Amino acid sequence: MWTCWISTYSTFRYCPCQWKRTRHLSSSFIHLSNGNKPVSLSRAPKRSRLSVYATEKDTLDKQTNKSDSSSNYRQLLGMKGASSEKDIPKWRIHLQLMKPVTWIPLIWGVVCGAAASGNFEWNLDNVSKAALCMLLSGPLLTGYTQTLNDYYDKDIDAINEPYRPIPSGAISEEAVKAQILVLLSGGLGLAYLLDKLQSHDSPVLFYVALFGSFLAYIYSAPPLKLKRSGWIGNYALGASYISLPWWAGQSLFGTLDYKVMALTLLYSLAGLGIAVVNDFKSVQGDKKLGLRSIPVEFGIDGAKWISVFLIDAFQALIAGVLFAIHETPYAVGVVACILPQVYFQFRLFLKDPLKYDVQYQASAQPFLVIGILITALAIGNHHGML
Structure with missing residues (x-):
């Protein structure tokens, strides 16, 4: 019993x-x-x-x-490996299209630009304006860029990331178009408002926002669709994450001169190397759709070495520039940030870029973005590139 x-x-x-x-x-x-x-x-x-x-x-x-x-x-x-669940609130679908995880580098870029201006002060007025500039660069214009990219990438996402809202059918194309227009209008409007608040003689921040929005369009949309080319597309992506938010932050609080713009564009070549890291996960889909990404063009082994060379060489070049303008402590700081990146490249990325791409980025990229801030502080301390 x-x-x-x-x-x-x-x-x-x-x-x-x-x-x-x-x-x-x-x-x-x-x-x-x-x-x-x-x-x-x-x-x-x-x-x-x-x-x-x-x-x-x-x-x-x-x-x-x-x-x-x-x-x-x-x-x-909006990260890879997401749930394929369709019965979710609409606001979550709209947020997923905007990929919040991609806002962080743009927000950081605004901080770097404000530091490079040499004029930022820790008071309520400046902090409020900086927060609005972060809203402009992150949720609004980066959200616009990511939504636009998803709209024009729905075919490749159906292969590489079928859980994305558009290929999964979780949201209509009309709703996606409406989101693109709302985010773009909000971003450009906020940029113009910040120009007025700062009493700029010309709406320089609006021009930066307009240029960035145009670059995002030609990156994703035909007929140009810059992302078809591994070199041009990835450089445009690197510049969008490093140069544009820096320009926004510096033009908000100071003067943006051509020498600083050139320096940030040089730094963006390191960003090109980072963009190559993101291409490894999409090799099969890129091949099927004829996209000439660097891993497709040079193979996995060739592309991984190109990536680490770009990341390390151009950061070293930036350190050299800082040495040349006698900002030695900052230059040493940038070099100190390069060393752990090299360690993680050999420890993870060069062993297997397909397996360790995410782990490598999580380990190494914080040092790269710290190096960008150190460079910005050096420029602010030097009162520009004079």
Whole structure:
């Protein structure tokens, strides 16, 4: 009777895939009860085995919930590996199109530009204007860029990232077009407002925003579609993440001269190398659609060396410029930021760029962006590039 109860309890407690475990557990009880002295239910050995099974099941449930939570989080941020769930609120779909994870470098770029101006002060007025400039560069214009890119990339996303909102059918193309127009209008309008607040003689921030918006369009849309070319497209991408937000921050609080613009465009060649890292995950889709990305053109092994050369060489060149203008402590700081990047390149990326691309970026890129800020502080301390 006791064995029968345990078997019934176990079958009720566990799913059919665990029937073998239940049957084995019951047979153990039969063996024990056939001895000279039956074991009472209060004796613990059998319960401990039940506890193990229950713990295993709870652990599996927690792992599943954790995996679902991570997938939903990645979906919300617009990251690769997101959930394919369609029954989600519309606001989450719109946010996913804007890829919030991509806003961070642009927001950081505004900080660097403000530092390079040499005029930023920690008061409510400047902090408020800087926050508006971050809103302009991040959620509005980067959101516009990412939504536009998703719209024109719906065919390649159907191959590489079918969970994206457009290829998955989670949002209509009309709604996507409306989002593009709203974000673009909001970004350009905010840029013009900031020019007025700063009493600029010419709307320089508006011009920077307009140029960036145009660059985003020709990067993604035919007939130019710069992203078809691994070199031009990735350089445009690198400049968008390094130069444009820097220009926005510096023009907001100071004067943007051609020497500083040239320096940031030089830094953007390191950004080109970073953009190549992102191309490895899309090699198969790029081949099918005829996109000449650098991994497609040069193969995995060739592209990984091109990437690390661009990243390291142009950061070293920036350090050389800082040495040349006698900003030696800052130059040493940039060199110090290059060294751990080289370590992670050999430790992770060069071993297997397809397997370790995300881990490499998470480990190495913080040092690159710190180096950009150090460079900006050097320019601010030097009062420009004079």
